[in-house]
Amino acid sequence: MNAETAPAPAIPRVILGISSCLLGQAVRFDGNHKYNGYIAETLGQVFEFRPFCPEMAIGLGVPRPPIRLVTGPDGLRARGVDDPARDVTAPLAEYALQVAGQLEGVSGYLFKKGSPSCGMERVSCFDEEGLPISGDGAGIFARTLMARCPELPVEEEGRLMDPVLRENFIERVFIYQRWQALCRDGLTAAGLVDFHTRHKFNLLAHDEPAYRALGRRVAEAGKGDIATPGRDYIRAVMTALKKPATPGTHTNVLQHIYGFLKDRLDGEGRGELLDCFEQYRLGQIPLIVPVTLLRHHLRRHPDGYIERQYYLNPHPHELMLRNLIWPSAWINAGA
Numbered sequence: 021m022n023a024e025t026a027p028a029p030a031i032p033r034v035i036l037g038i039s040s041c042l043l044g045q046a047v048r049f050d051g052n053h054k055y056n057g058y059i060a061e062t063l064g065q066v067f068e069f070r071p072f073c074p075e076m077a078i079g080l081g082v083p084r085p086p087i088r089l090v091t092g093p094d095g096l097r098a099r100g101v102d103d104p105a106r107d108v109t110a111p112l113a114e115y116a117l118q119v120a121g122q123l124e125g126v127s128g129y130l131f132k133k134g135s136p137s138c139g140m141e142r143v144s145c146f147d148e149e150g151l152p153i154s155g156d157g158a159g160i161f162a163r164t165l166m167a168r169c170p171e172l173p174v175e176e177e178g179r180l181m182d183p184v185l186r187e188n189f190i191e192r193v194f195i196y197q198r199w200q201a202l203c204r205d206g207l208t209a210a211g212l213v214d215f216h217t218r219h220k221f222n223l224l225a226h227d228e229p230a231y232r233a234l235g236r237r238v239a240e241a242g243k244g245d246i247a248t249p250g251r252d253y254i255r256a257v258m259t260a261l262k263k264p265a266t267p268g269t270h271t272n273v274l275q276h277i278y279g280f281l282k283d284r285l286d287g288e289g290r291g292e293l294l295d296c297f298e299q300y301r302l303g304q305i306p307l308i309v310p311v312t313l314l315r316h317h318l319r320r321h322p323d324g325y326i327e328r329q330y331y332l333n334p335h336p337h338e339l340m341l342r343n344l345i346w347p348s349a350w351i352n353a354g355a
């Protein structure tokens with residue numbers, strides 16, 4: 021078998037932790053599940069899932085009496101709805117710490133929304149009399165896991181139906197997976213510089229000031245221990261990437277890339293690209309169109325620096341991302 025006929029090496033699947041009920045496992049308090057077809061069937065083409073059900077793991081069983089979040093003198097607690105004396109806050113938090121220790125190789129986490137255990141945000145909270153007092157709680161398992169692993173990309177299944185939030189989550193997952201691979205191979209100052217360089221345009225599209233501040237931090241990192249600055253760096257990267265990219269910030273990046281190409285294009289090629297950027301900025305075409313046109317020109321006029329940028333190939337094509345046409349109301353509002 022020669023090199024041309026040999027099968028391509030298998031690309032390791034990206035692993036996501038997930039609330040078990042979203043995959044159709046009948047682990048909810050009432051014996052049901054909350055199967056999410058988009059997650060299981062579309063994301064499942066690309067991601068491998070590692071399911072966790074905290075309420076099952078702490079021995080509550082199926083079916084079980086429901087629990088809810090209660091705000092009282094001891095802070096936020098997870099207590100039985102029918103039996104408020106049954107407080108499962110500590111076991112849920114302990115299980116989250118246990119799971120946090122098992123997430124090596126897991127590059128993101130998808131939570132079930134609204135759950136007093138798994139909800140990431142906006143979970144209903146009650147007072148000790150059982151009256152609803154706010155909708156801004158976070159499930160005990162989810163909030164403990166997020167506090168222990170602040171760099172881990174997380175999202176809720178409900179928010180995942182928003183195409184902007186979905187793309188943002190998936191981009192963070194792939195960037196975090198590359199970071200994990202870099203650390204597995206042994207993080208070095210040179211590796212950190214290369215990682216930062218290759219994600220320049222991803223970061224610019226989300227948060228330009230953060231990109232520049234991170235560059236200064238990377239330049240300092242070679243002067244001593246690399247583990248601590250490396251951990252601080254990836255946490256700051258993940259925070260910056262949560263800031264939504266917009267047609268305005270993406271157009272800024274497209275123009276940066278154009279700057280590397282323009283001297284190699286004729287007038288017609290330059291004009292076509294600039295028109296395409298403007299149509300995207302105005303919300304007439306999705307981002308995939310100018311990105312595909314740029315890739316076409318780069319195949320004909322290769323540029324080593326741009327080819328190493330992850331921005332032009334951030335995630336697998338099967339996920340059909342970057343196909344959103346931004347509503348004009350969002351663009352007029354300054355996005």
Ligand code: SF4
Binds near residue numbers: 047073
């Ligand atoms: S939301 Fe979490 S705790 Fe509730 S059934 Fe799903 S996985 Fe289990």
